[in-house]
Every structure is written in C-alpha cells, then in structure tokens.
Amino acid sequence: MNNKELQITACNVRKGIVEAVHSAKSGHPGGSLSAADMYTYLYFEEMNIDPKNPKDPSRDRFVLSKGHTAPGLYSALANRGYFPVEDLKTLRHLGSHLQGHPCMNETPGVDMSSGSLGQGVSVAVGMALAAKLSGDSYRVYTLTGDGEIQEGQIWEAFMFAGAKGIDNLTVVIDNNGLQIDGKVEDVCSVYPIDKKLEAFNFNVVCIDGHDFDQIRDAFAQAKACKGKPTAIIMKTTKGKGVSYMENQAGWHGKAPSDEEYEQAIKELDEQLAKINEAEV
Amino acid sequence: MGDVKKIATRESYGNALVELGKKNPNVLVLDADLAGATKTSTFKKEFPDRHIDCGIAEANMTGIAAGLSTCGKIPFISSFAMFAAGRNFEQVRNSIGYPHLNVKIGATHAGITVGEDGASHQCLEDVALMRTIPGMTVIVPSDDIEAKAAVMAAAETEGPFYMRFGRAAVPVINDNADYKFEVGKAVVLKDGTDIVIFANGVCVSEALGAADMLAADGINAAVVNVHTVKPIDKATVVEFAKKTGRVFTCEEHSVIGGLGSAVCEVLSDEYPVKVTRIGVYDRFGKSGPASALMHEFELDAEGIYKQIKASL
Numbered sequence: 139m140n141n142k143e144l145q146i147t148a149c150n151v152r153k154g155i156v157e158a159v160h161s162a163k164s165g166h167p168g169g170s171l172s173a174a175d176m177y178t179y180l181y182f183e184e185m186n187i188d189p190k191n192p193k194d195p196s197r198d199r200f201v202l203s204k205g206h207t208a209p210g211l212y213s214a215l216a217n218r219g220y221f222p223v224e225d226l227k228t229l230r231h232l233g234s235h236l237q238g239h240p241c242m243n244e245t246p247g248v249d250m251s252s253g254s255l256g257q258g259v260s261v262a263v264g265m266a267l268a269a270k271l272s273g274d275s276y277r278v279y280t281l282t283g284d285g286e287i288q289e290g291q292i293w294e295a296f297m298f299a300g301a302k303g304i305d306n307l308t309v310v311i312d313n314n315g316l317q318i319d320g321k322v323e324d325v326c327s328v329y330p331i332d333k334k335l336e337a338f339n340f341n342v343v344c345i346d347g348h349d350f351d352q353i354r355d356a357f358a359q360a361k362a363c364k365g366k367p368t369a370i371i372m373k374t375t376k377g378k379g380v381s382y383m384e385n386q387a388g389w390h391g392k393a394p395s396d397e398e399y400e401q402a403i404k405e406l407d408e409q410l411a412k413i414n415e416a417e418v
Numbered sequence: 419m420g421d422v423k424k425i426a427t428r429e430s431y432g433n434a435l436v437e438l439g440k441k442n443p444n445v446l447v448l449d450a451d452l453a454g455a456t457k458t459s460t461f462k463k464e465f466p467d468r469h470i471d472c473g474i475a476e477a478n479m480t481g482i483a484a485g486l487s488t489c490g491k492i493p494f495i496s497s498f499a500m501f502a503a504g505r506n507f508e509q510v511r512n513s514i515g516y517p518h519l520n521v522k523i524g525a526t527h528a529g530i531t532v533g534e535d536g537a538s539h540q541c542l543e544d545v546a547l548m549r550t551i552p553g554m555t556v557i558v559p560s561d562d563i564e565a566k567a568a569v570m571a572a573a574e575t576e577g578p579f580y581m582r583f584g585r586a587a588v589p590v591i592n593d594n595a596d597y598k599f600e601v602g603k604a605v606v607l608k609d610g611t612d613i614v615i616f617a618n619g620v621c622v623s624e625a626l627g628a629a630d631m632l633a634a635d636g637i638n639a640a641v642v643n644v645h646t647v648k649p650i651d652k653a654t655v656v657e658f659a660k661k662t663g664r665v666f667t668c669e670e671h672s673v674i675g676g677l678g679s680a681v682c683e684v685l686s687d688e689y690p691v692k693v694t695r696i697g698v699y700d701r702f703g704k705s706g707p708a709s710a711l712m713h714e715f716e717l718d719a720e721g722i723y724k725q726i727k728a729s730l
Contacts, residue, residue, distance in 0.1 A: 195490065242488075242517050243517060249488065250488060250517065251517040252512075256477075259481070260477070260479075260480070260485065260509075260513070261488075261513060262485060263481070263482050264485020264486040265488060265489055266485075267486060268485065268488075271446070272490075290477075291477040291509070295478050295482075298472060298475065298482070301473075
C-alpha cells in the first residue's frame, strides 16, 4: 500500500474504533486511536498474514500487550477481512466474539489473549524463541503502552530478549504520554525509554507514530538488524483523529455519547474526504 | 517400612523429563535459576539446546512458556511451588489458564518438607490457588513412580497442568505390577470399612502407616490416593464415603483450599458425611529437618493416627 491508501485505511480503522466503543458504551478509545496507524501498517503492510488462514503456522505473530486497546486491533482485523466489519458493533456485548480484552480462542486473527498489563512482551518473546528453536522465519511483533512499561515483568522480558539477542522480535512502544491518572512523567516517569532499552541491548528506533514513511523505515531497520531485538518508540497523540479526545487522559477508557459519536464520525469522514482529494 | 527405597519426587521429575525429551522433540524445559534444585539440570545436561534458563524472573518465564506453546512447543516450567504458583498466580491465570495453553508447570519444593529454608519457601497454598483456575489439571504425586507417570501423562494431554513435587525423599509405594496411573482416577491402596483416608503427596505413605496403627486398635481404615486434585475422582470419593460413613483427608498443604476442601465440595454436593481435614491448620511452616517438621505438624503416621483417634 502507498501512504495515501494506508491513511485511508487508518481512517476507516479509526471509524471502526469509535463505532465499537460507542456501541459498547465502554472501552478504551484513547490508546486505540493513538496506535491506529500502527495497527494499520502492521496488518496491511508489514506482517506476513492471511485472513483466510489465521492459524497458519508460518504466519507472523502479533501480541497486543496493551490489551485494553482491543478496539484498535479488532478494527484492523475486521478491515483486513478476518471477520465482518459489522461485528465491531457487538464489542463487549454478551455473546459477541469481541471480548473487552483480546481472547485468542474467540476472535479470528488474535494470536494471544491479553489484557492484564505487562504480560504480552514475555509471550511475544516465547513465540520469537519458538521460531528460532524450530528454524522458522516468521517474525513476532508486540505493542505496549508507555504507561504499561511501569510493570516489572516488561523489563524481565526486555532483559531476556536483549540478553539472548532475539532479533526476530520487534517491540513497539506507544508513547502517547498519558495514562489513567495523568501524564506518564507525573505518575511515575518511565523516561528515558530509548536509553534504557539501549542499555538492555535493543536496537532502538524513535519515530512519529502517525507518519507512515517513518513507520515503514523503522520496520525496515528492525528487519535489517541482526543479533538484537528492535524497539520502535513511537511518539503519538492519544485519541488521535477525534479532536475532543486528543491528548486527554480522560478519554483513556470512556465511550462517547451519541452526540460525541456523531461528531467523531463527522470529523473522521472529513479527514477521509481530505485524504481522498490529496495527490498520491 | 525400614528398608523401603526412598526418592524425592523432584528427582523423579528431572528423570522423567529426560525420558520425555528423548521421545518428543517439542518438549522444552524452562527454569528460573533453580535447575540444580528442581532437578531439571539432568534434562539440561542431556538436551542443552532445549533447556532455557530465564534467570530469576518467574513471571517472564511463564509468559515465554505461553508464547512457546502457541507455536506448538510443550514447555515445562520449573521453579519452587512458592514462585511457580504463588508469585506467578496471575501470569498462570491470565497467560496460561485463560487461553488454555499447553504449558506444564513442574513445581518442586512444595510444603513443609522443604525443611530448613523455612516458611518463606514452604508453599502451603499452591493447590488452592491452582485449583481455582478453570481447565487447570492439578496433580500431587505420592512417590517416584507416580511422579514420573504424571509427567508422561501431562505431556500427552493437551492443556495446562500443575504438578506438585517435593524436596525430601519419600518411600516408593507404587512399585507393583497392578499400578496404573490415570489422570483424574484415584488409587485405592487399602480397602476398609470403618473410615476412609483420602490422601495425596507425601501424606500417602504416612496415611498407610497410620492405617496400620489403627488396625491394631481394631479400626479398619481404607486409604485412597487422590493424586489428581482436579479434576477430582468424584465417583471414588463418594463410593468410599458411602462405604465407610466417616471421611478423613490428609495433605501437606493448608486445610483451606486443598484436597480436604475438594473432597468436602464433592461430598457436600453428593453425599454429606462428616469429614475431618488433616493438614496444616491456617499457619505458616518453620525451619527444621523435614522429618522433624512432619512430626511437629502431626503429618507423619503417628500424628495422623493421633488426629484420627482424637476425632473418632
């Protein structure tokens, strides 16, 4: 996909997030929207996957460590064709395959159940290690939040991945700067993230997480890097794409009202029209 | 039982893993810097490429095992029960139990027979914790033969397993031609009509000793080895409750949440009858030699005999 196609897709992924969370009357739009471009790039460009064969043993894997942003993952999967986009409206409803947090035994395309923060990177390390042990060539991706890396287990996993040089692993850190109680640096600063990860023997790439050129380049660097895992630290805007949600910690885990929903969809439709009009 | 052969079930665990490793190339063993103590060092020696030392980081080890299992590996994660089940409860619950992954937990150094290390390392709550996780199979083997059989069965059965092994050497009691291990099937070691003792782990051989002492007093006690606490063998539990009308349970674990509780749950549903739970009574362990502790906590044959006599 070229950047314009990716931007259009990301906009549709954002619309799916807003629809899902509005329909659920709960959920986490802020961190889903900040990572929407990343979800889009992973599922439409980067990963070797087949929506018709979601359990293909040779596929690339993705572990959503910040599992509360499931609406972002679900919307990307639906838009990619793993299940109907209409299903997004069943998010968190009784009987839906779209649980509040990802469940690998319910949703096609979900490679690991998650939701309890801090556990996903370890699981991704295990998957990457399995590929190494079997001589398989698949790659493993995981997405964590910047608040999430306050969890100690994350650093156990980073230490292991760095120490063992697991280079088929790419950790993406969504640095939107906000967590439930406020700014990450005020709650309990995690900075400097890049220096810490370098010290843990990671290849560190810092990018703007809403710029597809930079995202593309970061993954190329990750693939080229041998002997070290890669961490992509992406600066993002929490709530990106919906004006009243942007950079507001209060939109971490709250659903829009009917009026707010209408406004969000209107804004995203306007962004879509603008992208469509632009030159490739 | 003076000349009975004694082996610690952690040794059995290590030996069984080597056997398993030869049969199945997908079997991996993970440790958190305790390979020497958990006896998985025997596996490491034989299969260095399939042994992964995660360092002192049990939570990460558990997650790595979860990831490995989604890719077709059969990881056995090893640590002391205190850490494998205690420190790790939430990782086991959410990263292994909820997705129902094929991870096997080999927890050694369970209970007071850890001995001199004392209460911080004597896990008396692990069976209670693991038993509450949906889909988790929980096995507490009584001796070397049963421990090895449990490891083999775990590898052949899809889904998460928690296996509880001990540090101290225990008598080999199942070395007979009729012995057959089946997950979820209790083993009747001694039939009886007056009372039944449901026991597991190190308490099985002690319960047999207690039954001998009771026999001298004219009490005919049945001894049933309930090695699988979950799924528990309801039919056998109910059968012996009906047959004897008086039930005792015996375990090297807190009386809260372990085998005693599991038996009470079955019987309160299906055949209410008086049950006395023998175990560790809502207290921590302490330092001392394993055998002295078993005596102090009245979990040796003499202690079990005394407790049964006192409540009859």
